[in-house]
Amino acid sequence: xxxxxxxxxxxxxxxxxxxxxxxxxxxxxxxxxxxxxxxxxxxxxxxxxxxxxxxxxxxxxxxxxxxxxxxxxxxxxxxxxxxxxxxxxxxxxxxxxxxxxxxxxxxxxxxxxxxxxxxxxxxxxxxxxxxxxxxxxxxxxxxxxxxxxxxxxxxxxxxxxxxxxxxxxxxxxxxxxxxxxxxxxxxxxxxxxxxxxxxxxxxxxxxxxxxxxxxxxxxxxxxxxxxxxxxxxxxxxxxxxxxxxxxxxxxxxxxxxxxxxxxxxxxxxxxxxxxxxxxxxxxxxxxxxxxxxxxxxxxxxxxxxxxxxxxxxxxxxxxxxxxxxxxxxxxxxxxxxxxxxxxxxxxxxxxxxxxxxxxxxxxxxxxxxxxxxxxxxxxxxxxxxx
Amino acid sequence: xxxxxxxxxxxxxxxxxxxxxxxxxxxxxxxxxxxxxxxxxxxxxxxxxxxxxxxxxxxxxxxxxxxxxxxxxxxxxxxxxxxxxxxxxxxx
Numbered sequence: 244x245x246x247x248x249x250x251x252x253x254x255x256x257x258x259x260x261x262x263x264x265x266x267x268x269x270x271x272x273x274x275x276x277x278x279x280x281x282x283x284x285x286x287x288x289x290x291x292x293x294x295x296x297x298x299x300x301x302x303x304x305x306x307x308x309x310x311x312x313x314x315x316x317x318x319x320x321x322x323x324x325x326x327x328x329x330x331x332x333x334x335x336x337x338x339x340x341x342x343x344x345x346x347x348x349x350x351x352x353x354x355x356x357x358x359x360x361x362x363x364x365x366x367x368x369x370x371x372x373x374x375x376x377x378x379x380x381x382x383x384x385x386x387x388x389x390x391x392x393x394x395x396x397x398x399x400x401x402x403x404x405x406x407x408x409x410x411x412x413x414x415x416x417x418x419x420x421x422x423x424x425x426x427x428x429x430x431x432x433x434x435x436x437x438x439x440x441x442x443x444x445x446x447x448x449x450x451x452x453x454x455x456x457x458x459x460x461x462x463x464x465x466x467x468x469x470x471x472x473x474x475x476x477x478x479x480x481x482x483x484x485x486x487x488x489x490x491x492x493x494x495x496x497x498x499x500x501x502x503x504x505x506x507x508x509x510x511x512x513x514x515x516x517x518x519x520x521x522x523x524x525x526x527x528x529x530x531x532x533x534x535x536x537x538x539x540x541x542x543x544x545x546x547x548x549x550x551x552x553x554x555x556x557x558x559x560x561x562x563x564x565x566x567x568x569x570x571x572x573x574x575x576x577x578x579x580x581x582x583x584x585x586x587x588x589x590x591x592x593x594x595x596x597x598x599x600x601x602x603x604x605x606x607x608x609x610x611x612x613x614x615x616x617x618x619x620x621x622x623x624x625x626x627x628x629x
Numbered sequence: 630x631x632x633x634x635x636x637x638x639x640x641x642x643x644x645x646x647x648x649x650x651x652x653x654x655x656x657x658x659x660x661x662x663x664x665x666x667x668x669x670x671x672x673x674x675x676x677x678x679x680x681x682x683x684x685x686x687x688x689x690x691x692x693x694x695x696x697x698x699x700x701x702x703x704x705x706x707x708x709x710x711x712x713x714x715x716x717x718x719x720x721x
Binding site: 289291292293294378379380381382383386403404405406407408409411427428429430431432433436437443445450476478480482487488489490491492494568569571572 | 637638639642643671675684685686688690693694695697713715716717718719720721
């Protein structure tokens with residue numbers, strides 16, 4: 244059950260009436276709506292790129308109780324888009340740093356922090372008692388767990404996701420007749436077909452745009468105003484500044500919200516697909532071994548599979564660039580009579596590249612463990628890290 | 630008759646950078662998908678499974694309305710129809 248007593252008086256004090264005056268005067272909100280916001284319990288899962296604007300705007304708008312779920316700590320690579328945090332928060336708990344910032348912003352706010360990773364075992368308990376859940380996570384496993392738990396509890400799931408310059412926003416709420424996340428995306432992509440923001444990049448303002456749209460939907464749901472984004476998938480292309488509204492509907496056969504959904508089915512994805520078990524094994528070598536090979540003049544062909552912008556920041560001397568996306572198309576330009584060492588930022592994309600080349604018939608392929616980042620840290624400190 | 634298939638930014642590198650692919654003379658969705666893959670073979674492994682069905686993480690919209698996999702064989706496309714492919718993303 245909820246961690247915050249539900250007996251907080253919804254009546255607005257004189258100070259609160261002044262604080263929220265500019266939205267109180269809106270006919271659609273008024274004192275009644277503001278009191279609904281004050282009485283509301285909203286759980287925001289993920290306090291990163293999307294979670295930052297969601298939390299900042301909901302705290303400012305007068306939500307009475309915000310829950311924050313985040314197990315992570317603040318890293319310098321977060322700061323270009325996770326605007327809740329600054330340099331002083333580096334290496335600190337995101338959930339606790341966020342709570343401190345939000346309560347400084349609005350002393351009327353109650354915050355509950357959950358410094359844990361949401362999973363099938365804890366999701367039901369975490370979301371219990373909240374009126375609205377906001378999915379601001381960064382991985383598919385969490386998205387399917389959150390969806391399933393919200394469907395089962397009858398709680399609306401205000402969801403957004405981002406990548407590169409693209410965003411998707413929707414309110415999944417079968418209890419109000421709309422579809423759930425699984426109705427639209429019944430299964431996640433196989434490993435290797437869906438890059439993360441760390442691999443593919445994301446423009447910093449994009450979560451700001453998507454996250455504020457999520458906050459707006461939360462306020463609409465609580466105040467029961469306007470037309471919520473139920474039954475629609477809103478997509479945003481930041482490069483073209485283009486919004487699209489797609490019509491989405493319940494899938495009668497959906498395993499989460501369909502008529503024959505099993506109420507005892509475990510939440511989230513089925514037991515993690517043993518993708519690794521079927522993946523082509525790939526040799527890995529350390530940056531120290533590569534440095535020794537270079538010193539001896541026996542280095543392999545160095546294939547950097549990052550994009551041009553990343554290679555411009557830092558690269559290992561002598562490496563040739565073919566972005567992972569283009570590897571299959573340009574594989575014919577690679578030497579077949581020489582060992583090839585695939586290199587990326589931290590070693591994830593280079594594994595995929597090495598695996599892809601092996602499957603294309605290249606016989607002497609390896610991946611550089613830790614990538615350019617490890618090279619910069621341990622071999623060549625003159626290179627920039629990012 | 631001409632229809633257009635819109636590709637998300639993540640798939641454009643596998644379609645010579647094209648955001649929209651115009652196809653002629655296709656009466657069904659499955660035929661159009663086959664023609665798209667014939668024109669840009671590198672899309673195949675990113676759009677369809679080994680058995681040739683569209684991956685579950687790719688939602689298909691015809692004129693902005695989602696159509697489920699069960700409907701694919703029955704979808705007939707008319708002149709001017711726009712098919713949009715929207716893959717799931719997880720970044721946050």
